[in-house]
Amino acid sequence: MPGSAPSLWRGVALLALVFSALVPAGCGRGEPSGLPEGKGGGGVFRVVLPSEPRTLDPNSPSDEIALLLAPNLYNRLVALDMDSQLLPDLAESWEIGEAGRVYTFRLGDGIRWHDGELFTAEDVRWTLESLKGRRSLAAEAIRRIARIETPDARTVVIRLTEPWAPFLTTLAWNGAFILPRHLANDDPSSPSWRPVGTGPFKLGEWVRGRSLTLEANRAYFKPGPALDRVTYILEPDSDEGPALLTSGAADYVIVRPDLGRLPGLARDPQLRVLTSPGEGRSYLAFNLRRSPFSDRRVREAINRALDRPALVERALHGYGAPGYGFYTPSVPWAYNPRAVVPGFAPGRARELLDRAGLVPDRRGIRFEPQLLTPDLGVQVEIAREVRRQLLEVGIAARVEVLPHPEWGERILQIRDFELTLMGGNHGPDPENLNVRFGSQGSLQFMGYASPELDATLAEGARIPDLTRRALAYGRAQEILARDLPIAPLAEIVRVTVYRKEVTGLPQVEARGLVPLFDFSLVRVDRPPGGAP
């Protein structure tokens, strides 16, 4: 049988090949499985939003509601998780060089805008450059950018005018969402304008005054979105939000409900109430330009007149800590527990007021300052409690509740006020002290200017070493405790209320994986035929 020899060997070789193909090639790699890599399918997430965003421009400083949506539509170079730890976002890695003067970002590969265009380093450069000179929450970081280089489509090199330690956290915070350069000429105020980002969701239907829907971006470059869509239900009535949750018409309330309702909500088996220390604080700000608040004795008297634990119990129903210091203890490394207000002493307060010439009239009233507060539930309750406590030492504050935007305009632009309640987040970096107390700070509306404080804060921002930064900020808090430009009131808790079908919220399961308000890992496992 001539010719059969080669075919025999071919057969043997083939046999060996077949067998070898059966041998499993290696074992498991390191890839996590069971993650929402498959885009969509995780249901609809209904979120109660207190009011309508004016625009969807994520970098506008005057549109706080837009900021709550922005992480779902856009990305930043880097982001922060709810514990204020840096997360990679558009940049998958970064390096800091030349003693904190040069930041080199390596961008992710194959990221596309919602319209399909490829995202490149040029988009980053254009966005940051066009933010220059504009008011923005990231203005302090933008202001310090000397030059932006893009050696290739995936590399951005940012050179600062000076080393500035809070640079990354500031960019990661708010106000520096990256926008598409190829749509530079689009006017966000035009009715046909639609936001185009790189985020996990795209804008769907927007029924003005009622709801706004985001649709899953199935080409998202990170895990998720697990959801099919997010529907923001516009509900300005702060009582209605929890009601929608209980009735099953909504899954999550983005703004904290009245604290007094929390014990009730916590008892609802359909809901989950998650409370945690937040970086938000509440304080009473003095207009130092006006008498009698320009007098430190008056400020000390008011500080000594305030029984903060009582305020926390009565106004915050105990959900919160008394505010004695000048920074949030939720950023422990920067908080100086020794820089605190003078102790509660109504007698001493009266004495100080007497000395300042503010003597009681026959009704026992020394003076009647105006006390502004925005129309946010918790602030109004705090204002009432402050009024009650100040009355004890003869100060009869006239509480004036203003709509939030109008209140902002009054204190930030017109600066027509005597006392006002002020709140807000103090994280993620103690650079926030500069914003709130620096003579040039964007939230420093009190008329406070301390060259000593400015210098100390500048030092804290300049030094990359965290221990030395902590020392500088500790010193800054001591200066504030001495000058008392405000009366700190309370540390406010962060409250998350959501239905039990919801998983993957940034505060809960997705903690450490995505920034706050980013719903890319959220899933809603609604039982079939369940809630109405």
Place this chain on the structure above:
Amino acid sequence: MQPKRQGWLHWSDWPWAAKLALLLGTLAIVPLSVVTLYSAAVARSELTAATRAQNLQQARNTAQAIDRYLETVLSDVRVIALAPGTIRLLSGSTEPQLESNVSLFLVQMRDTHGFDALYLTDTAGTVRVATAERFLGRTYLASRWFLNAISGNASFNEPRWDPEDRRVYIHASAPVREPDGTIVGTAVGRISMASIDGIIEGDTGFAGRGEFGVLWDSDGIRLSHPTRPDLRFQAFEKLAPDVLARLQVEQRFGPRTRDLVRVTLPFPGLVQRSLWLLYNRDADPHVRLASGERVVYASLAPLRTTRWIYGVFSPEEAILATVRRQTRRDLFLAGLTAALAAAVAFFAAQWVTRPLVRVGQAAQALAAGDMSRRAGLTQRDEVGRLGAAFDAMADSLAAKEAELREHADHLEHRVERQTAALRASEEELRTLYQSEQELRRKAEEANRLKDEFLSTVSHELRTPLNAILGWIWLLASGKLDPEGARRAFAIIERNARAQSQIIDDLLDVSRIITGKLRLKLQRVELKQIIEAAIEAVRPAADAKGIRIEYRPAPGVPPVQGDPDRLQQIVWNLLSNAVKFTPGEGSVEVRLERSGGQARIQVADTGIGIRRDFLNYVFDRFRQADSSTTRAHGGLGLGLSIVRHLVELHGGTARAQSEGEGQGATFIVEIPLTPSLSATSAPITPPRDEVLLEPDSDQELQGLQVLLVDDEPDVREMLPHLLEQFGASVRVTASAIEALEALRQGNVDVLVADIGMPEEDGYSLIGKVRELDGDLRDIPAIALTAYAGEGDRQRALEAGFQMHLAKPVEPRELASAVAAVARMAVHSDNLSASGKGERT
């Protein structure tokens, strides 16, 4: 003949022993090695999977134990927070003894529940009551546990260094609320890391392959690592600079915080995986981690109470070591088995082929003219019988050759004598020459038959041998499970039996060809014979699910025959029917009397027979087509043997089928009366008997006989036979040729076959009787295998004077020819008056 190749390079030139040894060796070593390597890989992945599963269970159990412990701790703290005394105290009640009562309560809780310390703070974070004096008045406003509790959360907190007690503690804290929900303070219990270590150290259910358990937090910092206590508070991978800096500024772990800078035994990727697992507890809990050269499998279990993860780690090396040992042993065994298989194959093949080689060598020598060579096999197995058959054939050839030689000698002698006598007559010389030519042709024909026979035998013997060897290889490979081995043995046995059958058939055919088949005649009851044959094929039929129905008609008288051969006939027909009938079919056997014949009918529901093949089913080495040959195997000798045996019994065999897929029916008829010998031909009518008295050897002297038969054997045999009786014979192979020969004239008697291709004997005689002149009255004998009474009638009606059944005894034929020749003379005398009546 193929061109001679040089050396042993070509595969087909190798001796079978070497081929088999190489093949079997290769076939054993390749799959064995592959299987060994494959099973090593499988074992490795199975062991890995098993280790992972066990580790996961272990991890989950321990995580659960830690969870249970932490939950107990937390619920203890909650109990304290819910105690009415606690609430009253923190709400500012000034009852006497309240503070000391609460304090006593805390001390009791501490001592009975394993706390390090317990205390209560007011909303400003100042300790109001504690289990030890030194805590009183301390302010924990900036503590995470305080902030958590005052936020309304009952929770566990990350381990923290207590600068005053100079140790790391874990705090469980819960808010103290008034009935309306207002928070008036916090209750705190702290435990030391040792209490968690205790739980993990108690985790002893490891498989013993170097497993170890580690507890870490969501930053990837090891909290408990009983086997390496030095790694506590060290990170699994490099911490982000901002995280590291923050932990250091906080002095989270006291002086040990600075250890976080260096990462000993890093496991990159573990932290991210931990975070994902905290996100989705259904995510894959297994991870393979590489730390430099070291690879470990980790099975992770996130805790429910806190964002901690407990993992059980297995070094890959420990898992692989077990598998490697096993694989080395298996490979050695595979090599040994292959060598053994090659050796066994070599010797087995030698053992099998050696006698065949001897037969082959003998055949070669025979072909080369050495008539003295014989296979000379002494064994009695199939090959031995083949050798014996071959030797018998060689004997016969040698005898013929000797005869030829003798004849030639004789011829030479005569030529010499005649030369000496100067000249022989030209006629005699020609006769001698013709005779010599005839003998040579016979010798050549015998030689050709021998070649054909050998090649067929060789081919047919290899077919089952292939199957046998194939399955032996598979058996030798050790790959077959017991069921497979059982099947292999069955197949080998079946093929061995088939081969044995083939050899038996060959021997029969050889006997038939050489005319050595002898019948041992006796009275035989066909009913019993058929029953015995059915019993013999029943296992095969049952195996295929074929039903055999036997319907013997009552009162069929015995026949004269050889019981063994008769049974062989029936057996052959039955096994043929079973072979060609698909499963669930049926075979029906009938025995009945048909005139003077016993008729055995075997009908099946099998694949049937093509109409154009019906005439050939009884031919030697014929099967319907090559594909049938492959599907059903066999030499195709069975039916040819049947025909020969039936004919030896004076009977007939024929096949009927409506076509392919229509089943087939084989009918064998054996004469009932004692009828085998030439002295009593059963089909010859009694009135002819007087005419058939033979008178002398030369009774046909001068008669011209025209013979028509499509079978060359007949055409060859009959002329010789008739010439013995003095007739001269002309031979034609078809009806057309015969008519042509008749027209040429000079024919006294026509002897014609009936079953012929194209034009049969009936048609021929019809045309003959239509011819002009005397030719149409030529006496004619039908000499045919169609031997039934009906056939006889039909032949006579068609115009034959006489009907003779094949096979025919020479003397019988001679008498018949003589008789019809005489009848012709007689009828010629009557022709004037008889013609009109005949037409």
